[in-house]
Amino acid sequence: MLTRILQILIKEFIELRRDKWARFRLIVPPLVQLILFGYAATFEVFGVSTAVLDLDHSQESRELLSRFTYSTRFHVVLVAQSERDIERAIDRGDAIVAVVIHPQFANLLRKGQTAPLQVVVDGTNSNSALIALDYVGQIVSGFSRDYAVDLIQRTHPGQQLVQIDLEQRPWFNEDLNSRWFFVPGVIASLTLVLIVNLTSFAIVREREVGTLEQIMVTPIRPIEFIFGKTVPFFLIGLGLVAMIATVGILWFGVPFVGNPLVMLAGTSLFLLSTLALGLLISTLCSTQQQAFATNFFVINPLFTLSGFAFPIASMPTFLQWLTYANPVRYYLVIIRAVFLKGVGFAVLWPEMLALAALAALLLAASIAKFRKSLD
Amino acid sequence: MEARAAAAPQVVAEDLTKRFGSFTAVDGISFRIARGEIMGFLGPNGAGKSTTIRILCGLLRPSGGRAFVAGIDVARDPERVRERIGYMSQKFSLYNDLSVAENLRFFGGVYRVPRAELAERMRFVVHMAGLDGREDALVATLAGGWKQRLALGCAILHRPPILFLDEPTSGVDPASRRRFWDLIHGLAEGGVSVLVSTHYMDEASYCNEIALINQGRLIALGSPGKLKRSALGGELLLVECDKVGAALELLPQAPGVLDVAAFGNALHVLVESAERGLVELPRYLDAKGIDCRNIARIDPTLEDVFVRLVAGGTRGEAPRP
Ligand SMILES: Nc1ncnc2c1ncn2[C@@H]1O[C@H](COP(=O)(O)OP(=O)(O)O)[C@@H](O)[C@H]1O
Ligand SMILES: [Mg+2]
Numbered sequence: 001m002l003t004r005i006l007q008i009l010i011k012e013f014i015e016l017r018r019d020k021w022a023r024f025r026l027i028v029p030p031l032v033q034l035i036l037f038g039y040a041a042t043f044e045v046f047g048v049s050t051a052v053l054d055l056d057h058s059q060e061s062r063e064l065l066s067r068f069t070y071s072t073r074f075h076v077v078l079v080a081q082s083e084r085d086i087e088r089a090i091d092r093g094d095a096i097v098a099v100v101i102h103p104q105f106a107n108l109l110r111k112g113q114t115a116p117l118q119v120v121v122d123g124t125n126s127n128s129a130l131i132a133l134d135y136v137g138q139i140v141s142g143f144s145r146d147y148a149v150d151l152i153q154r155t156h157p158g159q160q161l162v163q164i165d166l167e168q169r170p171w172f173n174e175d176l177n178s179r180w181f182f183v184p185g186v187i188a189s190l191t192l193v194l195i196v197n198l199t200s201f202a203i204v205r206e207r208e209v210g211t212l213e214q215i216m217v218t219p220i221r222p223i224e225f226i227f228g229k230t231v232p233f234f235l236i237g238l239g240l241v242a243m244i245a246t247v248g249i250l251w252f253g254v255p256f257v258g259n260p261l262v263m264l265a266g267t268s269l270f271l272l273s274t275l276a277l278g279l280l281i282s283t284l285c286s287t288q289q290q291a292f293a294t295n296f297f298v299i300n301p302l303f304t305l306s307g308f309a310f311p312i313a314s315m316p317t318f319l320q321w322l323t324y325a326n327p328v329r330y331y332l333v334i335i336r337a338v339f340l341k342g343v344g345f346a347v348l349w350p351e352m353l354a355l356a357a358l359a360a361l362l363l364a365a366s367i368a369k370f371r372k373s374l375d
Numbered sequence: 376m377e378a379r380a381a382a383a384p385q386v387v388a389e390d391l392t393k394r395f396g397s398f399t400a401v402d403g404i405s406f407r408i409a410r411g412e413i414m415g416f417l418g419p420n421g422a423g424k425s426t427t428i429r430i431l432c433g434l435l436r437p438s439g440g441r442a443f444v445a446g447i448d449v450a451r452d453p454e455r456v457r458e459r460i461g462y463m464s465q466k467f468s469l470y471n472d473l474s475v476a477e478n479l480r481f482f483g484g485v486y487r488v489p490r491a492e493l494a495e496r497m498r499f500v501v502h503m504a505g506l507d508g509r510e511d512a513l514v515a516t517l518a519g520g521w522k523q524r525l526a527l528g529c530a531i532l533h534r535p536p537i538l539f540l541d542e543p544t545s546g547v548d549p550a551s552r553r554r555f556w557d558l559i560h561g562l563a564e565g566g567v568s569v570l571v572s573t574h575y576m577d578e579a580s581y582c583n584e585i586a587l588i589n590q591g592r593l594i595a596l597g598s599p600g601k602l603k604r605s606a607l608g609g610e611l612l613l614v615e616c617d618k619v620g621a622a623l624e625l626l627p628q629a630p631g632v633l634d635v636a637a638f639g640n641a642l643h644v645l646v647e648s649a650e651r652g653l654v655e656l657p658r659y660l661d662a663k664g665i666d667c668r669n670i671a672r673i674d675p676t677l678e679d680v681f682v683r684l685v686a687g688g689t690r691g692e693a694p695r696p
Contacts, residue, residue, distance in 0.1 A: 003484060003487060004484070004485055004487075006484070007481055007484035007485050008485075010481070010484075011470065011473065011477070011481050014473060014477060015470070015472050015473065018472055019472065209466075209468065209471075210464055210466040210467070210468035211468045211469070211470060213434060213464050213466075213468060214462070214464060214468040214469070215485075216434060217432045217433070217434060217457055217460065217462040218457060218482065218485045218486060219454065219457045219458055219485065219486065219487075220485055221454070
């Protein structure tokens with residue numbers, strides 16, 4: 001048994017060594033993806049194109065607008081003269097946010113009344129619009145707080161205004177740095193895509209070319225074939241995770257505070273379930289083209305229902321239930337926790353257990369299905 | 376049974392049947408192959424040759440009947456059969472991205488050919504395939520004939536007593552085909568039982584025994600000579616004339632004619648007696664206004680036998696590859 005598995009392993013590594021294109025596909029796209037994700041996939045917004053219109057021309061209005069000018073969040077692209085200028089700037093997409101200060105702004109403030117401020121936001125990209133609106137709110141509340149303090153000190157010297165500062169201090173990712181949050185997620189999703197594809201293609205190709213039939217008349221048993229075929233991809237998967245993690249840590253400065261052994265254990269279990277998935281798909285397809293289409297339909301929902309991009313807690317209950325059958329979900333929890341929190345088995349055992357159960361189930365099903373597909 | 380394996384038939388098929396859904400691809404085929412015998416499976420595409428061979432290799436489970444290979448019931452114990460057989464599938468199925476030597480080493484290792492012997496056997500196979508000096512060439516770069524001989528080499532590396540070769544010569548030039556048959560004869564002389572399928576009727580004469588297969592059924596079984604003599608049930612005349620179409624329609628009604636088939640521009644006419652036919656047929660055709668340019672007695676080919684057996688009354692072109 002061992003000699004036969006060894007023969008398959010040797011053959012696999014020779015084929016892999018010879019296939020320069022495969023090596024390229026293995027290394028370059030993941031790195032490009034990681035770098036793109038690292039830079040593009042961020043929840044923060046900087047330099048929002050902004051148009052301002054001051055119809056009040058007061059000291060107060062100038063003071064408020066200057067806070068936009070000096071904020072890194074906003075980039076004032078237009079100091080408008082009329083409301084029509086503002087409309088045009090938003091319509092043409094020159095500005096995403098417009099701030100309009102109406103006449104009487106300072107007067108109302110001085111009387112201690114509510115002074116309205118008009119903010120126009122281009123909602124086409126609702127995500128960044130919401131984030132930008134939030135920043136507008138922060139600037140305005142900062143302004144009004146300072147103004148109130150100033151007013152009280154001038155009118156009732158010696159009196160203190162009670163202030164409550166809401167101090168946000170997120171744990172583990174103190175600056176809410178979204179890159180830190182994303183890099184572990186990229187590891188999970190890239191591993192999923194690559195390993196499922198590699199495994200299913202490698203086996204379907206042997207079926208398509210006819211070498212699988214030749215193998216099956218030799219004394220090689222199905223289980224030996226599966227073993228010889230998947231071990232290389234397991235090792236490749238480990239290398240891939242190590243590579244992406246290293247780049248994430250060194251290039252993006254993502255901290256790795258956890259125990260590498262915990263990471264290795266979680267990654268191994270996750271790899272087993274993705275290998276099983278690829279094997280399962282290979283039993284359903286007789287051509288690489290079919291495998292390509294099937295992979296697409298399998299990987300996408302796994303990705304969507306993983307909590308990588310969309311929080312599981314905001315999903316409808318039914319979908320939330322589905323996520324329990326998704327290995328990516330557990331691996332994401334494990335890998336984020338290991339990276340950012342540094343917790344170990346004591347905390348992560350439920351995820352580890354779930355992942356192990358899923359991997360065992362998937363492996364058993366795919367091996368059984370694979371043996372049947374040979375008849 | 377195994378103890379007397381040398382004397383007992385190496386391959387026994389008993390009423391083998393394979394159905395795919397409602398379609399019957401193999402329909403109650405029975406035959407035996409003795410030690411050192413070459414059995415040829417002849418039949419057009421889709422006849423069920425590959426399916427039968429794949430059942431015998433343990434790749435397909437038969438829907439009915441039994442198959443014994445080297446005395447082992449294939450359906451019951453396919454694993455034990457595998458070490459005793461060599462198989463060349465219809466589709467070339469070595470690893471194209473491995474070199475000649477790497478393929479041989481892989482299959483040698485898989486069959487656990489002892490290390491000490493492997494080098495010697497590899498040299499033998501490489502020489503047999505005419506690949507001396509090209510051990511490190513990638514298989515993908517080899518031409519058809521070399522690939523086929525290498526595939527045969529991989530199939531015999533572990534010295535199996537039984538070989539299943541599914542259309543090993545299809546798509547190979549005639550010279551390579553001849554050379555391939557020489558190799559098969561060499562193996563058979565060494566005691567290997569060979570089951571080889573082909574749709575080239577002319578290759579039948581290379582075989583000791585022939586099984587003619589059509590639409591899943593075994594329609595004739597015997598040595599090439601015996602089949603030609605007995606299966607036809609008459610003697611064969613070659614007729615060359617004008618108005619071939621009209622002659623094809625009229626001749627079956629002529630006295631003493633059993634069957635007519637068109638072969639290219641000529642007609643093969645099966646008659647009860649060649650002597651009488653040679654005299655009567657030109658006269659008969661002449662009376663119908665057809666000019667008979669040439670009429671001669673010919674030895675039947677297996678193609679004639681096949682057409683006669685398959686057609687069974689429905690006359691037409693012989694199935695050609
Ligand atoms: N796996 C299968 N499923 C359905 N039909 C099949 C299958 N394999 C072969 N057949 C059908 O069985 C018939 C015999 O095929 P085959 O044994 O390959 O013929 P041959 O080798 O003589 O050309 C063909 O009509 C073919 O389409
Ligand atoms: Mg065939």
